[in-house]
Amino acid sequence: MSAAGTAGIEALNFYGGSAYIDVRELCEHRGLDMPRFENLLMREKTVALPYEDPVSFAVNAARPLVDRLSAAERDRIEMVVTCTESGIDFGKSLSTYVHKLLGLKPNCRLFEIKQACYSGTAGLQMAINFILSGTSPGAKALVIASDISRFALADANAIQEWAYSEPSSGAGAVAALVSDTPWIWRVDAGAYGNHAFEVMDTCRPGPDNEAGDADLSLMAYLDCCEQAYRDYARRVADVDFRGSFDYLCFHTPFGGMVKGAHRQLMRKILRATPAETEEDFARRMAPGLSFGQRVGNTAGASVLLALAGTLATGDFSQPRRIGMFSYGSGCCSEFFSGVADAEGQRRLRELAWGEALDRRYRLSMAEYETLLRGNDVIRFGTKDAQFDHRIVPDAWAAFAADKRLVLDRVAAYHREYRWAE
Amino acid sequence: MDRNAVLAVLIEQIRIVEPALAEQEIKAEDSMAAIGLDSMSRQEVLILGMEALGLNLPMVQLFGPRNLGELADLLHAKLQG
Structure with a gap:
């Protein structure tokens, strides 16, 4: 299906961790208001163990894709872009580790992108435009969005402040192989809209902490969602929010947020009734929540995770156009679109993401609280460290079963990894 | 429209978004969070308002704004241009 002017996602994989907690159990444990919990539309959240980091997440997402390529195909990967707000070094990018651990060839561009949760889309667009430019015909680019929320290093009094951000924040990485043979999702080249402005809604001002205002962040998200769509509609002829997109995939801080943004667009753009809006959400957006509900907010990866959820569970008996909205605090946003079909669904389902999530280890609240004390988590800038892979003894089997990458030690700031067995 | 009329409009929207508050007295000094509206419901009141x-x-x-009175003041000022 290679053709000039064609680009998109050739293969897509997700790593949703090896351990999780039940979000209802956490809310009950924290004494949070249960009706509000229901509005989060969350079920489970992935918890990164102390011997996991954004590199191990990224590699665990990308490796199954790279393993499926022939040697010749693998050697066409000419760019690796890591997209994250969970960086481990101010200079050296995650992509350098990823490149080595995947055994990619040396003549390759390596770099990292940061713009909060918008990073995955920024990386995807850079890769797509590299392919569309035709400067290296037949080349492939590997884009990996990898983010981990860490509550373990906050001070002991922070639990009240976390409130609903604790149950909604997750961990995960999505790897997208971008090329001119987009089996999974073909971009509508040139069809996009942006909206950006400076705002201090949420941020990571220090190496191991987060700050922000939930209300301001929701406001900025809602403003961006409407205005990025309007910019898209300004660029693309004859767009109809109801008829042009069979499915919609939005960056998902939590499911309730997406529902609110959709409700606002339906009312402002289409003057839709509440009943129409409810039906439309269930049909066009709910499929996109299916994986996110099981891992929590994956930041830079979440819009691609919504795409995967839609592709895994939606009706692709005919090619479907998917509208995508990405937002990153601070802030920058983009509305863009692409087309997927039954072949993409078949290829995605082969990777059996749901089953991989089922194999994660369910942490008890006692185990989770032990991890939260943070004794085994290394701080940003740690020079030397050794990791105890038995800190939650029963969780190790989930790593070993799929031979996943884990952190082994840090020596003179250099991170060393190994495959679990 | 004066500031109190703006406040009345806001309180009307709160009762639409959160029908459980239909009978409850809502005052200018109340914040939406304190009377039980979650973050998405607060945005909904602003949009409808x-x-x-x-x-x-x-x-x-x-x-x-820290409470409904301050929000009404802000919206009233916006109405005046």
Whole structure:
């Protein structure tokens, strides 16, 4: 299906961790208001163990894709872009580790992108435009969005402040192989809209902490969602929010947020009734929540995770156009679109993401609280460290079963990894 | 429209978004969070409130007020241009 002017996602994989907690159990444990919990539309959240980091997440997402390529195909990967707000070094990018651990060839561009949760889309667009430019015909680019929320290093009094951000924040990485043979999702080249402005809604001002205002962040998200769509509609002829997109995939801080943004667009753009809006959400957006509900907010990866959820569970008996909205605090946003079909669904389902999530280890609240004390988590800038892979003894089997990458030690700031067995 | 009329419009939207508050007294000193509206419901009140007042402003311009009285003051000032 290679053709000039064609680009998109050739293969897509997700790593949703090896351990999780039940979000209802956490809310009950924290004494949070249960009706509000229901509005989060969350079920489970992935918890990164102390011997996991954004590199191990990224590699665990990308490796199954790279393993499926022939040697010749693998050697066409000419760019690796890591997209994250969970960086481990101010200079050296995650992509350098990823490149080595995947055994990619040396003549390759390596770099990292940061713009909060918008990073995955920024990386995807850079890769797509590299392919569309035709400067290296037949080349492939590997884009990996990898983010981990860490509550373990906050001070002991922070639990009240976390409130609903604790149950909604997750961990995960999505790897997208971008090329001119987009089996999974073909971009509508040139069809996009942006909206950006400076705002201090949420941020990571220090190496191991987060700050922000939930209300301001929701406001900025809602403003961006409407205005990025309007910019898209300004660029693309004859767009109809109801008829042009069979499915919609939005960056998902939590499911309730997406529902609110959709409700606002339906009312402002289409003057839709509440009943129409409810039906439309269930049909066009709910499929996109299916994986996110099981891992929590994956930041830079979440819009691609919504795409995967839609592709895994939606009706692709005919090619479907998917509208995508990405937002990153601070802030920058983009509305863009692409087309997927039954072949993409078949290829995605082969990777059996749901089953991989089922194999994660369910942490008890006692185990989770032990991890939260943070004794085994290394701080940003740690020079030397050794990791105890038995800190939650029963969780190790989930790593070993799929031979996943884990952190082994840090020596003179250099991170060393190994495959679990 | 004076400031108290703006406040009345806001309280009307709160009762639409959260029908459980239909009978409860809601005062200028109350914050939406304190009377039980979650973050998405608070945004919904702002969106419906602007619609009812004929305003079309970026949501972020409504950030800051600590209670309904301050929010009514802000919206009233926006109405005056």
